[in-house]
Amino acid sequence: MSAPYYRDDLVTLYHGDCLEETAWLAADVLVMDPPYGMGYESNFNRIKGTQKVGRPVAGDKTIDARDRSLIAWGDRPALVFGRWDVARPAATRHRLIWDKGNSVGMGDLSMPWGHAEEEIYVLGKGFIGKRESNVIRAQMLMSGDHARPDHPTPKPIGLMEVLISKCPAGVVADPFAGSGSTLIAARNLGRQAIGVELEERYCEIIAKRLSQQAFDFEAIA
Numbered sequence: 774m775s776a777p778y779y780r781d782d783l784v785t786l787y788h789g790d791c792l793e794e795t796a797w798l799a800a801d802v803l804v805m806d807p808p809y810g811m812g813y814e815s816n817f818n819r820i821k822g823t824q825k826v827g828r829p830v831a832g833d834k835t836i837d838a839r840d841r842s843l844i845a846w847g848d849r850p851a852l853v854f855g856r857w858d859v860a861r862p863a864a865t866r867h868r869l870i871w872d873k874g875n876s877v878g879m880g881d882l883s884m885p886w887g888h889a890e891e892e893i894y895v896l897g898k899g900f901i902g903k904r905e906s907n908v909i910r911a912q913m914l915m916s917g918d919h920a921r922p923d924h925p926t927p928k929p930i931g932l933m934e935v936l937i938s939k940c941p942a943g944v945v946a947d948p949f950a951g952s953g954s955t956l957i958a959a960r961n962l963g964r965q966a967i968g969v970e971l972e973e974r975y976c977e978i979i980a981k982r983l984s985q986q987a988f989d990f991e992a993i994a
C-alpha cells in the first residue's frame with residue numbers, strides 16, 4: 774500500500790487506482806460515484822454541434838470499475854450513483870433521486886428535455902434515521918459558480934451530507950473521490966473517511982479543499 778496523498782484527523786486520501794489501492798475496503802460503508810459508462814466528456818463538449826475541448830472522466834467508457842469495486846466490497850452497505858440509461862447494480866434494494874434543482878444539464882440536445890436528476894442506488898442493510906422521501910433536492914454547482922471545484926462532475930457537499938447522515942456508523946469509503954465532496958461531507962459530520970482518486974490533479978483539488986475548510990473552520994472557531 775502506498776503512503777497517503779493527504780491525511781488529517783478524519784480523512785485519508787490515496788492517489789491511485791482503487792482496484793489496486795484497496796485500503797478503502799477496510800471501511801464500514803461505501804458511498805461512491807463511479808464512472809458511469811457513458812463516455813462522459815463534460816458539458817463543454819458538443820454544445821450545439823460545436824466541438825470544444827472537454828475533460829473526459831477516467832474509466833468512463835464502461836461500468837467495469839464500478840462492478841469490480843462492488844464485487845470487492847461484497848454485500849456490505851453501499852450508496853452508488855448512477856444513471857437511468859446504465860444498468861443499475863444487480864444487488865440494488867432501493868433507489869434515491871437527486872433532484873438537481875434549477876438545472877437541466879446537457880445530455881441529448883435534440884430533446885426538448887434535459888436531465889434534472891440523477892439516481893443513487895441503495896445496496897446492503899443498516900441504513901438509519903427518520904423515514905423521508907427518496908427524492909433529495911440539492912442545487913447542482915453550475916459552471917462559473919466560484920464554489921464549483923475544477924472537476925467535471927462535482928457533487929454538492931450538502932447532498933453528500935444528507936446521504937451520509939443515513940448511513941450506518943463507522944468509516945465512509947469513496948474509492949472514486951473526484952473533487953472530494955464525499956470526504957468533506959463525512960468530515961463535516963465528524964466521521965472518518967477513506968478516499969482514492971486516480972488522477973493526481975483531482976487529488977490536489979481534494980487536498981486543497983480539505984485544507985482550506987479546516988483553515989476556515991479554525992478561523993471561525
Ligand SMILES: C[S@@+](CC[C@H](N)C(=O)[O-])C[C@H]1O[C@@H](n2cnc3c(N)ncnc32)[C@H](O)[C@@H]1O
Pocket residue numbers: 789790791792806807808809830831832838924926927928929948949950951952953954955969970971972975
Ligand atoms: C464521477 S467522478 C466522482 C465525482 C465526485 N463524487 C465529486 O463529487 O467530485 C469519478 C472519479 O473517479 C475517478 N476514477 C476513475 N477510475 C478510477 C479508479 N479506477 N480508481 C480511482 N479513481 C478513479 C475519476 O478520475 C473521477 O474523478
